[in-house]
Amino acid sequence: NPIIQVNNLKFFYPGDARALHGIDLSFPEKNVTALIGPSGCGKSTLLRCLNRMNDLIDGCRVEGEITLEGENIYGKNTDIIELRRRVGMVFQKSNPFPKSIYENVIYGLRIAGEKDKKLFDERVEKSLKAAALWDEVKDRLQESALGLSGGQMQRLCIARAIAVNPKVILMDEPCSALDPKSTARVEETIKDLRDDFTIIIVTHNMQQAARVSDHTAFLFEGNLIEYGLTD
Numbered sequence: 100n101p102i103i104q105v106n107n108l109k110f111f112y113p114g115d116a117r118a119l120h121g122i123d124l125s126f127p128e129k130n131v132t133a134l135i136g137p138s139g140c141g142k143s144t145l146l147r148c149l150n151r152m153n154d155l156i157d158g159c160r161v162e163g164e165i166t167l168e169g170e171n172i173y174g175k176n177t178d179i180i181e182l183r184r185r186v187g188m189v190f191q192k193s194n195p196f197p198k199s200i201y202e203n204v205i206y207g208l209r210i211a212g213e214k215d216k217k218l219f220d221e222r223v224e225k226s227l228k229a230a231a232l233w234d235e236v237k238d239r240l241q242e243s244a245l246g247l248s249g250g251q252m253q254r255l256c257i258a259r260a261i262a263v264n265p266k267v268i269l270m271d272e273p274c275s276a277l278d279p280k281s282t283a284r285v286e287e288t289i290k291d292l293r294d295d296f297t298i299i300i301v302t303h304n305m306q307q308a309a310r311v312s313d314h315t316a317f318l319f320e321g322n323l324i325e326y327g328l329t330d
């Protein structure tokens with residue numbers, strides 16, 4: 100059953116530049132869905148519509164509807180902070196803060212006003228384990244996150260997304276800045292996450308989509324042209 104439903108979604112950048120032409124698509128729960136297609140086809144735009152990152156751009160326009168667990172996320176009363184807690188995001192270039200590994204993981208919890216040290220400890224361990232990073236960092240949680248390798252930083256950002264207990268995690272080209280070995284580690288991590296989360300991943304790499312996803316949505320020039328089980 101779908102956790103996110105997209106109905107006739109159109110997205111216009113400032114100046115009425117249309118990037119999405121009317122997308123209908125639903126995302127099954129506890130599944131990995133890959134968004135693929137050539138550069139400029141609208142993958143990132145669609146992904147950013149799902150947690151309203153697109154609202155950061157002045158003068159853009161959204162038409163259509165997106166529901167999360169049956170609720171319109173573009174409603175008048177939508178709490179965007181709450182939405183972003185339920186729909187987390189991992190970016191192409193991992194962006195840890197110049198703080199400890201521990202602080203990086205609990206960042207979202209602090210933002211949410213949480214202060215309970217015991218909860219922090221629990222979430223740090225649970226999230227780092229889920230992101231397959233715990234064994235590598237458990238003895239250096241107070242060291243700077245900037246000392247990690249690229250692949251470790253990317254898994255740290257996955258742990259940071261997990262720590263607030265989201266329903267959905269959006270990933271925008273999460274491996275494109277990584278070497279093959281780190282890419283393999285992150286791909287394994289993504290596959291393991293599907294037991295607990297719904298993952299939506301943008302990739303330009305068809306082989307990667309085939310390796311990690313359950314469903315594939317193929318976009319072309321702002322339209323969804325194919326959707327189905329990944330071969």
Ligand code: ADP
Pocket residue numbers: 112113116117118136137138139140141142143144145156
């Ligand atoms: P993809 O992720 O598939 O490469 P994007 O979603 O980034 O595609 O872009 C879709 C279209 O929207 C492209 O034509 C791109 O040039 C345009 N676009 C992306 N971001 C902006 C922006 N901030 N302002 C104007 N146009 C944009």
Ligand code: ADP
Pocket residue numbers: 138139143
């Ligand atoms: P992606 O990796 O998503 O394909 P791009 O390299 O196309 O991203 O774009 C990088 C940045 O430039 C993004 O923030 C995107 O929104 C912006 N951008 C892309 N196309 C345009 C455009 N035609 N006009 C203005 N900004 C754009």
